Amino acid sequence: MPELPEVETVRRGLIPALEGARLTRVEQRRPDLRFPLPARFAERLKGARIERLDRRAKYLLGRLDTGETWVTHLGMTGRFTVGGEQPGQFHYDAGADPRHTHLVLHTGAGAVVGFNDARRFGYMDLIPTAELDTHPWFTGLGPEPLSDAFGVETLAAAFAGRRQNVKATLLDQRVVAGLGNIYVSEALHRARLHPDTPAGALKPAQVRRLVEAIKVVLAEAIAAGGSTLRDYRSAEGALGYFQHRFRVYGREEEPCLRDRCRGVVRRSVHAGRSTFFCPACQR
Numbered sequence: 001m002p003e004l005p006e007v008e009t010v011r012r013g014l015i016p017a018l019e020g021a022r023l024t025r026v027e028q029r030r031p032d033l034r035f036p037l038p039a040r041f042a043e044r045l046k047g048a049r050i051e052r053l054d055r056r057a058k059y060l061l062g063r064l065d066t067g068e069t070w071v072t073h074l075g076m077t078g079r080f081t082v083g084g085e086q087p088g089q090f091h092y093d094a095g096a097d098p099r100h101t102h103l104v105l106h107t108g109a110g111a112v113v114g115f116n117d118a119r120r121f122g123y124m125d126l127i128p129t130a131e132l133d134t135h136p137w138f139t140g141l142g143p144e145p146l147s148d149a150f151g152v153e154t155l156a157a158a159f160a161g162r163r164q165n166v167k168a169t170l171l172d173q174r175v176v177a178g179l180g181n182i183y184v185s186e187a188l189h190r191a192r193l194h195p196d197t198p199a200g201a202l203k204p205a206q207v208r209r210l211v212e213a214i215k216v217v218l219a220e221a222i223a224a225g226g227s228t229l230r231d232y233r234s235a236e237g238a239l240g241y242f243q244h245r246f247r248v249y250g251r252e253e254e255p256c257l258r259d260r261c262r263g264v265v266r267r268s269v270h271a272g273r274s275t276f277f278c279p280a281c282q283r
């Protein structure tokens, strides 16, 4: 499942084709994805100009000049293909099976952007921009981890008195937005913190390490994603590219990569979710 860095990579890949573009033709090929698409979806998109392409947590936000925001969640297998004569330098044919292309956007500049989703766990909606913050998908979302709003004070306040373990607490989207299993495991390893530690028991210096670790692992993954943009094949392909950079995620029984640590990466499963950590250097 794409996490925040993958969604950010998709956003950056789409900007040359979509930001500032007017949608001159919209082909909607089915009434629903994971959820029904909104009424008159294609009609409401057609003619609109995408003023900005933003991201909030794992949602892509196309700010339209109609006062609505086109919201996309990629789900498990959702991905965009970009073709046509778009002005940017990126071209993804993605090897996508055209039977799973559910929406095709044509821009005035000649770009053709498809949304392809084999499993259809992705979803889209058109939401009045003024109501976005109070929409159920966005209300209560915590700060963006890479923004200045997410820092030592905010995380320490969210952790205070909390007996829930730090891993589960970081997965709580009200504490910080957009973190999933992969980058929580990576950040805890980088910060040398055991995932089972109660969040409220962390010392100020540990919270500081954790905030820095979260920002660094996300920034590194986004940088890695950026370098894959030209060679983007699929969400899975992009994730696969990031995979070799993971220090604990997916590395069960392999040696810890921390300098001078002789530990072996372990996996624990809780509520169906895997946590990867090194018991020797994460305490």
Ligand SMILES: [Zn+2]
Residues within 6 Å of the ligand: 256, 257, 258, 261, 262, 263, 264, 278, 279, 280, 281, 282
């Ligand atoms: Zn270790």
